[in-house]
Amino acid sequence: MPKVNRRDFMRLMGLGTIGGAVFMSSGASAMPGKKETGDFYFLQLTDTHWGFSDPKVNPDFKGTLLKAVRQVNALKLQPDFIMFTGDLTHTTEDAAERKRRLLEFREVIKHLKVKRLMFIPGEHDASLDNGAVFKEVFGPTHYSFEHRGVHFLALDNVSDPSGSLGEAQLNWLGGELKKLDADARIVVFTHRPLFDLYPQWEWATPDGAKALELLAPFNNVTVFYGHIHQINAHVTGRIQHFSSKGLMYPLPAPGSQPKRAPVPWNPAIPYRGMGFRQVQTDLKDGEYVITETPLHRG
Amino acid sequence: MRRLTKVVGAALLAVLIGAGQQGMGAQGAERTVRIVAKKFEYQPNLIKLKRGEPVVLQFVSADRLHGFSCPGLNIRATIEPGKATTVRVVPDKVGVFPFHCDLFCGEGHDEMTGNIAVSDEP
Ligand SMILES: [Cu+2]
Numbered sequence: 001m002p003k004v005n006r007r008d009f010m011r012l013m014g015l016g017t018i019g020g021a022v023f024m025s026s027g028a029s030a031m032p033g034k035k036e037t038g039d040f041y042f043l044q045l046t047d048t049h050w051g052f053s054d055p056k057v058n059p060d061f062k063g064t065l066l067k068a069v070r071q072v073n074a075l076k077l078q079p080d081f082i083m084f085t086g087d088l089t090h091t092t093e094d095a096a097e098r099k100r101r102l103l104e105f106r107e108v109i110k111h112l113k114v115k116r117l118m119f120i121p122g123e124h125d126a127s128l129d130n131g132a133v134f135k136e137v138f139g140p141t142h143y144s145f146e147h148r149g150v151h152f153l154a155l156d157n158v159s160d161p162s163g164s165l166g167e168a169q170l171n172w173l174g175g176e177l178k179k180l181d182a183d184a185r186i187v188v189f190t191h192r193p194l195f196d197l198y199p200q201w202e203w204a205t206p207d208g209a210k211a212l213e214l215l216a217p218f219n220n221v222t223v224f225y226g227h228i229h230q231i232n233a234h235v236t237g238r239i240q241h242f243s244s245k246g247l248m249y250p251l252p253a254p255g256s257q258p259k260r261a262p263v264p265w266n267p268a269i270p271y272r273g274m275g276f277r278q279v280q281t282d283l284k285d286g287e288y289v290i291t292e293t294p295l296h297r298g
Numbered sequence: 299m300r301r302l303t304k305v306v307g308a309a310l311l312a313v314l315i316g317a318g319q320q321g322m323g324a325q326g327a328e329r330t331v332r333i334v335a336k337k338f339e340y341q342p343n344l345i346k347l348k349r350g351e352p353v354v355l356q357f358v359s360a361d362r363l364h365g366f367s368c369p370g371l372n373i374r375a376t377i378e379p380g381k382a383t384t385v386r387v388v389p390d391k392v393g394v395f396p397f398h399c400d401l402f403c404g405e406g407h408d409e410m411t412g413n414i415a416v417s418d419e420p
Contacts, residue, residue, distance in 0.1 A: 090405075091402075091404055091405055091407075092405070093404050093405070128402070128404060158402075161363070161365075161401040161402040161403070162365065162400060162401055163400070163402070199367075199369050200396055201398070202398070202400055258396070258411075259408070259409070259411065260408055261408070261409075
């Protein structure tokens with residue numbers, strides 16, 4: 001299974017020879033367990049858009065999430081936790097329906113063997129009510145936690161419909177980072193990219209630069225995000241940014257067509273462009289081994 | 299009284315000159331383009347401007363909060379219902395510049411787009 005670690009990644013980025021595809025793996029087997037104490041792996045699942053119902057884009061809109069759940073359950077070694085990076089549900093203007101979708105989503109993922117599940121919202125979940133219903137169902141939209149020596153920061157850049165983090169959250173982030181030393185291992189989760197990937201499609205965070213400024217003094221920062229329904233790898237300073245495939249429909253490459261309309265379903269290649277991500281730590285070297293796992297076709 | 303009439307007269311004259319020249323160039327009578335934002339489109343969604351010609355973009359919403367962002371010309375506005383938002387623009391380059399709604403507004407939000415086409419004076 002192709003692996004790229006932080007050193008390789010930085011080198012390849014420097015040479016300008018890397019594409020998102022380098023990270024893709026056709027294998028769907030579990031990550032081999034590392035013997036070093038402390039090492040672990042987690043999953044990132046994103047953009048499940050529960051409630052989406054256009055069969056031209058995904059005729060299996062009711063079954064795709066459960067299919068992902070089954071595929072995760074089949075992993076030989078189960079992850080320590082799963083982080084869902086937003087757009088758990090597809091948007092609706094009806095607050096009662098929004099809540100129903102979030103609750104249904106939660107019912108489906110109850111089938112996961114892994115019980116440590118974490119969530120941040122996407123704009124579809126939270127932008128129309130500033131995160132009110134999401135908070136009711138899943139709790140805070142930004143928070144921090146620590147796991148085996150890694151500091152995780154989950155950020156909310158969707159509850160404000162402009163996609164901004166806002167001063168209050170930036171102050172909170174600054175406070176969290178004050179507790180850490182420069183070599184701390186920091187993993188950030190967001191829905192939208194913190195850098196300007198393609199602002200014309202809102203693939204950016206208006207005040208994301210302020211967050212990156214706060215993170216800049218740290219030597220080991222990796223951001224995992226969703227929103228763009230495809231793999232993308234990017235570096236700002238010393239910070240690495242990785243977006244993941246989604247689990248309802250793929251979106252076109254940034255700026256590759258006039259509109260960011262979903263890529264239509266291709267019956268010859270069902271579930272194309274959908275998948276999830278495994279992240280294995282290698283704490284001794286301060287690396288992460290990232291494996292992109294496509295959703296099975298069958 | 300005479301003075302006031304004179305001022306009003308001058309302003310009126312400026313408006314008339316402006317109208318006579320199809321709103322081009324006359325100071326105090328810049329062309330205004332009214333843009334209506336509603337779920338999930340802009341009317342119009344093609345705005346034709348001339349390079350170097352000042353224009354006032356007047357944004358109104360027919361329903362809810364929307365945004366307007368045209369990164370290529372560095373134009374950004376928040377469009378609130380019941381309130382007209384104006385932005386004065388003097389396009390300094392020729393081209394077609396896409397714009398979009400940058401405040402998430404619902405199911406069709408991604409389709410809320412349009413273009414500003416800037417051409418040279420004939
Ligand atoms: Cu809008």
